[in-house]
Amino acid sequence: MxxxxxxxEAGLSPAGRSHSSPIQAAPAQVKLxxxxxxxxxxxxxxxxxxxxxVVQLLVLAVVAGLARLNPGRLLRGLAIEVPFVAFAFAMPFxxxxxxxxxxxxxxxxxxxxxxxxxxxxxxxxVLAALILAATTQRAEFVAGMQRLRLPSVLVEILSxxxxxxxxxxxQWHRMAIARASRGFxxxxxxxxxxxxxxxxTGFIRAFERGERVHLAMLARGYSGALPEAIGAARAGRxxxxxxxxxxxxxxxxxxxxxxxxx
Amino acid sequence: MTAVLEVRGLAYAYPDGRQALFxxxxxxxxxxxxxxxGPNGAxxxxxxxxxxxILTPGAGSVTVSxxxxxxxxLAEIRRRVGLVFQDPDDQLFLPTVAQDVAxxxxxxxxxxxxxxxxxxxALLAVGLPELGDRAPHHLSFGQRRRVALATVLAMRPExxxxxxxxxxxxxxxxxxxxxxxxxxxxxxxxxxxxxxxxLQLCPRSVILSDGVIVADGPTGELLANPALLAAHRLExxxxxxxx
Numbered sequence: 001m002x003x004x005x006x007x008x009e010a011g012l013s014p015a016g017r018s019h020s021s022p023i024q025a026a027p028a029q030v031k032l033x034x035x036x037x038x039x040x041x042x043x044x045x046x047x048x049x050x051x052x053x054v055v056q057l058l059v060l061a062v063v064a065g066l067a068r069l070n071p072g073r074l075l076r077g078l079a080i081e082v083p084f085v086a087f088a089f090a091m092p093f094x095x096x097x098x099x100x101x102x103x104x105x106x107x108x109x110x111x112x113x114x115x116x117x118x119x120x121x122x123x124x125x126v127l128a129a130l131i132l133a134a135t136t137q138r139a140e141f142v143a144g145m146q147r148l149r150l151p152s153v154l155v156e157i158l159s160x161x162x163x164x165x166x167x168x169x170x171q172w173h174r175m176a177i178a179r180a181s182r183g184f185x186x187x188x189x190x191x192x193x194x195x196x197x198x199x200x201t202g203f204i205r206a207f208e209r210g211e212r213v214h215l216a217m218l219a220r221g222y223s224g225a226l227p228e229a230i231g232a233a234r235a236g237r238x239x240x241x242x243x244x245x246x247x248x249x250x251x252x253x254x255x256x257x258x259x260x261x262x
Numbered sequence: 263m264t265a266v267l268e269v270r271g272l273a274y275a276y277p278d279g280r281q282a283l284f285x286x287x288x289x290x291x292x293x294x295x296x297x298x299x300g301p302n303g304a305x306x307x308x309x310x311x312x313x314x315x316i317l318t319p320g321a322g323s324v325t326v327s328x329x330x331x332x333x334x335x336l337a338e339i340r341r342r343v344g345l346v347f348q349d350p351d352d353q354l355f356l357p358t359v360a361q362d363v364a365x366x367x368x369x370x371x372x373x374x375x376x377x378x379x380x381x382x383x384a385l386l387a388v389g390l391p392e393l394g395d396r397a398p399h400h401l402s403f404g405q406r407r408r409v410a411l412a413t414v415l416a417m418r419p420e421x422x423x424x425x426x427x428x429x430x431x432x433x434x435x436x437x438x439x440x441x442x443x444x445x446x447x448x449x450x451x452x453x454x455x456x457x458x459x460x461l462q463l464c465p466r467s468v469i470l471s472d473g474v475i476v477a478d479g480p481t482g483e484l485l486a487n488p489a490l491l492a493a494h495r496l497e498x499x500x501x502x503x504x505x
Contacts, residue, residue: 138357139357139358139397142357159356159357160355162357163354163355163356163357163398163399164355166399167351167399209351209352212347212349212352213352213353213355215311215316215347215352216345216347216352216353216355217355217365218316218340219314219316219340219345219347220340220365220366220369220413220414220417221337221340221341221366221369221370221417222365222369223337223369226365227364227365227368227369230356230361230364230365230368
């Protein structure tokens with residue numbers, strides 16, 4: 001425990017706020033490690049069998065329940081998965097091998113299993129990521145990655161992204177309104193030149209802002225690295241790491257068992 | 263007595279050859295509040311960026327409480343000169359307000375309880391002690407401007423340099439900022455073209471025009487001289503009278 005942790009325990013960091021459940025309260029690095037472990041277990045599950053995915057879905061349901069998440073919102077978040085779904089639907093028609101007829105259509109058996117497995121794996125992965133996102137503040141991610149000893153340049157870049165995404169999005173939105181106010185409508189390729197000009201301007205403005213931010217940092221004594229006391233997450237408690245390990249161990253056990261049975 | 267800020271014959275040309283300052287002179291004593299007035303493009307921001315060594319003079323010198331602004335002294339100079347930038351979104355770059363206010367003093371080597379106390383003290387000084395956990399982009403513009411001020415106050419500067427502190431502020435935020443500035447026990451150089459604000463807060467003003475200081479005196483007297491103002495593209499708002 002360094003001097004920085006006293007600063008954090010005083011409630012100055014995002015991790016110091018009161019949280020509605022133990023899952024929200026756990027530091028981001030614990031949740032990140034648990035997510036990576038869980039997703040690896042899911043990906044390593046053999047195809048041609050469905051029960052392991054059901055068990056892993058139950059594991060996620062327990063976590064989501066403990067975090068008191070709204071199931072409807074989680075399901076709506078799954079929309080991000082749509083491109084995978086489209087690909088999965090094509091697989092039974094495109095794959096080769098033994099074919100059967102389903103509802104008058106000739107489909108490949110291997111393709112069906114492949115599609116099912118792909119859907120199950122991507123759904124579980126996306127759900128797990130959505131649960132992490134719903135229980136973790138953006139600033140906490142950055143703090144957690146710092147704690148996991150990711151390269152500091154990477155963490156700083158991410159921290160700037162977290163801070164300036166809204167600023168740049170808002171600027172882009174204002175530019176779009178100003179374009180529309182002068183009668184601009186992007187409807188066909190003739191509008192691409194105006195749009196590419198806007199992208200270029202947006203890039204230059206972001207670049208110039210970057211320079212001004214850097215000057216303002218220099219003015220406060222920045223010397224090339226963020227001081228360690230800034231923004232580091234608190235350490236995970238043994239019990240929190242214990243729960244994360246239990247989650248990963250359960251999903252790994254399901255995976256090994258399904259390999260054993262396969 | 264040594265001046266807090268001493269600018270002598272300061273000249274500067276940008277790398278593209280455009281010259282912004284042509285030998286500016288300025289001396290500010292401890293405890294003074296001085297307005298640096300001038301039209302757009304007069305070189306006000308360029309001058310401000312010299313005061314803490316962000317820009318290096320082409321000719322002339324800047325000293326802060328006797329310490330010359332040179333590469334070797336930069337760390338101490340940046341503690342002594344607190345520069346508050348015009349756009350708070352340029353200044354506030356960390357995910358939470360408390361982290362951002364801690365950035366300057368942490369760069370000075372403060373840690374632990376001492377750092378935490380600096381953060382609280384600075385947020386209290388700007389009247390926002392409860393905002394530490396908030397994200398800067400969730401604050402109102404007026405609050406962000408005051409937090410930007412706190413990030414510099416946390417370094418306990420000897421002189422505060424404010425670049426256009428009232429730009430984009432609504433009248434209420436403008437008044438709140440004035441109250442905060444009046445409550446501070448610190449030397450202030452306020453770069454602005456907001457003449458009523460200069461009159462309200464700064465007993466003394468200097469006018470920078472075309473890269474040199476062309477007038478220096480009590481703010482009320484300068485603003486009561488229409489010929490002087492007109493010669494340097496400065497105008498009082500419609501209906502405003504100094505008398």
